[in-house]
Amino acid sequence: MGNTAGMRDMAGMRETAAERRNGSWIFWLGGRLARLAALLIAVSAAAFFLVSLSPVDPLAVNVGQAALGSLTQEQIERLNEYWGVGIPAGRRFLAWFGGILRGDLGLSLLYRRPVLEIIGEKAVNSAFVMAFAWIFSGAAGVALGMAAGARRGSLWDRAITAYCMVISGTPAFWLALVLLLLFAVQLPLFPVGFSVSVGVEASQAGLADRLWHAALPALALGLTGVSNIAMHTRSKMLEIMESDFIAYARSRGETKKRLLFGHALRNVLLPAVTLQFASISEIFGGSVLVEQVFSYPGLGQAAITAGLGSDVPLLLGITLISAIFVFAGNTAADLLYGILDPRIRRERRKGALL
Amino acid sequence: MREKTLALLLLSLGLLLGAAFLGALWEEEAAVVDFTRKNLPPCREFLFGTDWLGRDMLKRTAAGLSLSIRLGLLTAFAGAVIALALGMAAALLGAWADRLVAGLTDLIMGIPHMLLLILISYAAGKGAAGVAAGIALTHWPPLARLLRAEAAQIRTSPYVKISEKLGKSPVWIAREHLLPQLLPQFLTGLVMMFPHAILHEASVTFLGFGLPAETPAIGVILSESMSYLMTGKWWLAVLPGIALVVAVLLFEALGQCLLRLTDPKGAHA
Numbered sequence: 001m002g003n004t005a006g007m008r009d010m011a012g013m014r015e016t017a018a019e020r021r022n023g024s025w026i027f028w029l030g031g032r033l034a035r036l037a038a039l040l041i042a043v044s045a046a047a048f049f050l051v052s053l054s055p056v057d058p059l060a061v062n063v064g065q066a067a068l069g070s071l072t073q074e075q076i077e078r079l080n081e082y083w084g085v086g087i088p089a090g091r092r093f094l095a096w097f098g099g100i101l102r103g104d105l106g107l108s109l110l111y112r113r114p115v116l117e118i119i120g121e122k123a124v125n126s127a128f129v130m131a132f133a134w135i136f137s138g139a140a141g142v143a144l145g146m147a148a149g150a151r152r153g154s155l156w157d158r159a160i161t162a163y164c165m166v167i168s169g170t171p172a173f174w175l176a177l178v179l180l181l182l183f184a185v186q187l188p189l190f191p192v193g194f195s196v197s198v199g200v201e202a203s204q205a206g207l208a209d210r211l212w213h214a215a216l217p218a219l220a221l222g223l224t225g226v227s228n229i230a231m232h233t234r235s236k237m238l239e240i241m242e243s244d245f246i247a248y249a250r251s252r253g254e255t256k257k258r259l260l261f262g263h264a265l266r267n268v269l270l271p272a273v274t275l276q277f278a279s280i281s282e283i284f285g286g287s288v289l290v291e292q293v294f295s296y297p298g299l300g301q302a303a304i305t306a307g308l309g310s311d312v313p314l315l316l317g318i319t320l321i322s323a324i325f326v327f328a329g330n331t332a333a334d335l336l337y338g339i340l341d342p343r344i345r346r347e348r349r350k351g352a353l354l
Numbered sequence: 355m356r357e358k359t360l361a362l363l364l365l366s367l368g369l370l371l372g373a374a375f376l377g378a379l380w381e382e383e384a385a386v387v388d389f390t391r392k393n394l395p396p397c398r399e400f401l402f403g404t405d406w407l408g409r410d411m412l413k414r415t416a417a418g419l420s421l422s423i424r425l426g427l428l429t430a431f432a433g434a435v436i437a438l439a440l441g442m443a444a445a446l447l448g449a450w451a452d453r454l455v456a457g458l459t460d461l462i463m464g465i466p467h468m469l470l471l472i473l474i475s476y477a478a479g480k481g482a483a484g485v486a487a488g489i490a491l492t493h494w495p496p497l498a499r500l501l502r503a504e505a506a507q508i509r510t511s512p513y514v515k516i517s518e519k520l521g522k523s524p525v526w527i528a529r530e531h532l533l534p535q536l537l538p539q540f541l542t543g544l545v546m547m548f549p550h551a552i553l554h555e556a557s558v559t560f561l562g563f564g565l566p567a568e569t570p571a572i573g574v575i576l577s578e579s580m581s582y583l584m585t586g587k588w589w590l591a592v593l594p595g596i597a598l599v600v601a602v603l604l605f606e607a608l609g610q611c612l613l614r615l616t617d618p619k620g621a622h623a
Contacts, residue, residue, distance in 0.1 A: 042461050050477035169602035171553050173560050174576060174595040181588050192584070285468030289557055293580070300468075304561055307472045319473065322466050 036327050043323045044097060044316070051312050052089035058310035059083060062110070083109060084312065096313070105320070106313035110305065115317035118302060123321075125195045126298030128210055129291070130283050132218035137225030137283075138276045144226060145233025146268060150260065152238055161234070164227035173289035176220035180293060183216060190216045193295035217290045225283060229275055233268050240264050274337050280329030284322050356615070363611035366604040370423060373601065377420025384413040384570050396589050403589040406582065415594040417570040419601050422552045425486060426605075429555070430547040432490035434497060438540055441501030442532055445509055446524040455502070459495045467492060471554060475563040485564040489551045497543035504539060505532050538616040546609040549602045556598060572598045 059079055063071075071079070079085075084092055099106055105115035148160035167175075184192040191197070195213050240246060241264065249263055288300030295301070299318055306314035388408035396403045402411035444455040462470065470492050475484030508514060514531050522530075558564040559573025567574055572594055579590035 039460065039464050042457070043465060046461060047465075047473055050473045053477040055479040056476065165606070166599065166603065169549060169553070169606055170599050171557055171560075171595075173557060174591070174598065177576065177580070177583070177591045177595065181583055181591065185583055185586065186588075281463070281466045284466040288466075288468045288472075289561065292561055303469060303472060304563075307476050308562055315473070315476070319465060319469055322469055323464050326464055326466060 032331055036324070039327060040320060040323065044100065044320060045093075047316050047319045048089075048093050048096065051315065052092070054310075056310055058085065058109075058312075061308075061310050083310070096316070100320070105317040108306075108311055108314040108317075110309050110311040110314065115313050118314065119299065119317055119321055122297060122299045122302045125214075125296065126287055126291070126300065128195070128214035129218045129221060129296065129298060130287055132211075132214060133221035133225060133287070134276065134280075134283055136218065136222035138229060138272065140222070141226045141229030141276075142233050142268060142272045145230040145272070146237050146260065146264065148230065149234040149237025150241060150264075152241075157234075160230060164231050167224055168227040170224060171289070172220060172224045172286040173293050175224055176217065176290045176293040179216050179220050195297050213296070217287075217294045217296050220290050220293070221283065221286045224286060225279065228279065228282075229272055232275055233272050236268050236271055237264060240267050270337070274333045277329045277333035277336065281326045284325065359611050359614050362607060363615070366608045366611070370601065370604050370608070373416060374420045374423040377416035377418070377423075380413040381417045381420070381570070384409065384417040386410070393587065395587075396593065402593045403587075405578075405587075405590055411575075411590065411593065414570045414575060415572070415597050418572040418575055418594065419597055421565070421569065421571055422555055422598070423601065425482070425555055426548050426552040429486050429489035430493070430544055430551045432486075433493040433547055433551070434540060434544040436490065437494035437497035437543065438501055438536065440494065441498040442505050442528045442536070444498070444502045445505035446528060446532075452502075455498065459499065462492055462495055467554070468557065471558050472561070472563050475558055480563055480566075482565055482569075485555050485558050488558060489554055493547050493550055493554075497540075497547065500543065501536055501539060504536060508532055508535055542609065542612050542616055545605070545612050548605040548609070552598075552602055552605065 059076070062083075063079060081087075096106060103116075105119075107113065108115050108118050111118050144160045144164075148154075148157040151157060180192060184190045191213050193213075196209055197213075246259060246263060249259055254262070284300075287298060288303060290296070291298045291300040292304055299322070303315060303318045305311070306318065386409065388404075390408065391400070391404050392406055392408040394400055394404040394408075400410055400412065402415055404410055405414075440455050440458070444452045465473075471485075471488040474488035474491060478484035478487050508531065509527075514527060517527055517531065555564060556571070556573040556576070559571050560577045561573075562577070564573055565571040567578075575594045576591055579587070579594075582590050
C-alpha cells in the first residue's frame with residue numbers, strides 16, 4: 001500500500017511548514033501531543049461505538065446456550081452484570097473513558113486481570129516477532145531495492161520486481177502456513193507454535209528459546225513486508241542512477257562499489273527509513289494473522305481471542321495501544337525525515353530563527 | 355503495445371469471470387461428502403485432492419474463489435462509491451467538509467487495518483455482512499484523497515466557476531461537471547481495490563470473524579486445513595492458497611492494464 005506511505009510523507013511536509021511558522025520544538029511537540037490526544041479520543045469513541053452496536057450476546061458465546069438453560073434467573077443476572085449486558089452504552093462509555101483518563105483500561109472479562117497487564121505481557125511476545133520482521137523487511141527491502149534499481153531491466157531487476165509483485169498479492173497468513181509446512185512439519189527445524197517450549201514457564205524461558213519460536217512467524221511477516229519498501233527503494237534508486245551527480249561520479253571513474261555505497265545508499269536510506277516507520281500499522285495487522293497461524297501468544301492473538309469471546313475491554317484496550325504505536329511510528333518518520341535530510345534540517349533551523 | 359495491454363486485460367478478465375462462473379456452478383457439488391474418497395492427495399481425478407470428508411478440493415476452491423470475487427466486487431464497488439462521495443464532498447462543500455473527511459481518514463488510518471476490520475465485523479455480528487461492511491468502510495481513504503485532489507483542481511477551471519456564479523448547487527456541479535471527468539479514475543481505483551478487498555476478506559474469514567464456517571470460502575478452507583497440516587496433508591493448504599494468489603494477481607494485472615489504457619501519459623508508451 002504505497003499510497004499510504006506517500007500520504008504520510010505529505011502529512012510530514014505539512015507539519016514541517018507549520019513548524020516553520022511556529023518556529024519552536026516545544027510548539028511542535030505540543031501540537032503533536034494535542035493531535036495524539038484528539039486521535040485517541042476519536043479512536044476510543046469510534047471503537048466503543050462499534051462494539052456497542054454488536055448484536056453478539058456475550059453470555060451465549062462464553063457460557064453457552066445449553067449451560068444458560070440450566071442456570072437460575074439470579075445467576076443469569078449476575079452474569080449479565082459481569083459482561084455489561086443491559087447497561088446503557090452511554091453510561092458504559094463514560095465509566096470506561098473515565099477509567100482511561102486515570103490510566104486504567106479496565107479488567108479483561110476473559111482473563112479476569114487488568115487489561116494493561118495482559119497487553120504488557122503479550123506485547124513482549126509480539127515485540128520479538130514484530131521487531132525481527134521489521135528489521136528484516138527493512139534491511140532486505142533496501143538491499144533488494146538497490147540491487148533492482150541499480151540497472152533498469154537487468155536480470156536482478158526483473159527477478160526482484162516479479163518477486164515483489166507476487167508477494168504483495170500473497171496473504172501473510174498463507175505464507176505463514178507454507179513456512180510452517182516446510183520448516184516445522186516436513187523439515188522439523190523450527191517449533192510448530194507458541195512462544196516458548198512446551199512445559200517451560202514463560203518467565204523462565206531463555207532468550208534463545210524465545211527467538212527460536214519467534215523465527216518462523218517473523219520470517220513470514222518479514223517476507224511479505226519486503227515488497228513495499230523494495231519497490232519504493234527501486235524507483236528511488238532508478239531516479240538516482242540517472243541523476244547528474246551519478247553520471248559525474250561515473251565519469252570521474254569511481255568504482256561501482258563507491259557509486260552504490262558512497263552515493264546512492266545515503267539517498268535511498270532516507271525514504272526507506274521513513275517508509276519503514278510509517279508501515280508499523282501494516283506490520284501490526286500482519287502479526288495478527290501470523291500469530292494466529294503459529295498459536296503465538298502475542299497482542300494479535302489476544303485481539304482475536306477478545307473479539308471472538310466478546311471481551312470488550314481487552315479489544316478496546318488493544319485498539320487504543322496499537323493506535324498509539326501507529327502514531328508514534330508516523331511521528332518518528334516525520335522526525336527522522338528532518339534529522340536525516342540535511343536540506344530539511346537546514347530549513348528547520350532557518351525557520352527557528354525567523 | 356496498446357493491443358498487448360488490451361489482450362492481457364481481456365485475458366485476466368476472462369479467467370476471473372470463468373472462475374467466478376465455474377465456482378458458482380460447482381457450489382452444490384463442492385459440499386458433497388463421500389467417505390469412500392477421503393484424504394486423497396492430488397491425483398488425475400481430483401486435481402486439488404480431497405479433504406477428510408471426501409469433498410473435492412478443486413470444486414471447493416473454485417466455489418470459494420467465486421464467492422470471494424463476487425463479494426470483492428460488491429465491497430470494492432461500495433468502497434469506491436464512498437470514496438467518490440467523500441472526495442467530491444471534500445472538494446465542493448467548503449473547508450469544514452474538507453477537514454471532516456481528512457479527520458475521518460486520519461481516524462481510519464490510525465488504527466491497524468486488521469484490527470479495524472475485526473472491530474467492524476464484531477459490530478455487525480460477524481458473518482458475511484460484517485466482512486462486507488468492514489471492507490467497504492475501510493478501503494476508501496487512498497482513492498478518496500486522489501479524487502478529492504482531482505475534483506479540487508477541476509473546480510478551479512473557469513466553466514465550473516461560471517456555474518457557481520450562476521448559482522448552480524454543489525450537487526448539480528458534482529453531477530454535471532465532476533462526475534464525467536472523475537469516472538476513469540473512479541473505475542481504475544475500483545479495480546485496484548479488488549485485490550485488497552479479496553485478500554482482506556480471506557484474512558478476516560481465516561481469523562473467524564468473516565464468512566461462517568459452513569461456506570466454502572478460501573479463508574474457511576485454509577483455517578480448517580491447519581488441523582490437518584501436522585499429519586502431512588499439505589494440499590489442503592497449499593493449492594487453495596496458490597489459487598487465491600493467482601486470482602489476486604489477475605486482479606492486479608487487470609488494474610494495471612486499465613491504468614495504462616486510461617492514463618494519457620502512458621498511451622504511447
